Amino acid sequence: MSELAHVFYSPLGKEYCLYFYYLMVLSSISCLVLIISAVHSVAVGKGKTLWQVMTGLIPALLSYFNSRLLYGMCLH
16 A cells, blocks of 8 residues: 555656646746737727736736746756
């Protein structure tokens, strides 16, 4: 039973840090696309308010921050 717990709950190696790096890159690209889309929709006047824009950006920014934080923790 101890070996089974070791397999499922032991720390992973440094090679898994790339996972957080790729998540960070993907989330930063999605943030950039959302910011460009938000600026475009506000400039064109599609009816999006600042509140709607911020509501869409907050989860993307939190995802970027979370993956960047985990990537930094993984390296040290």
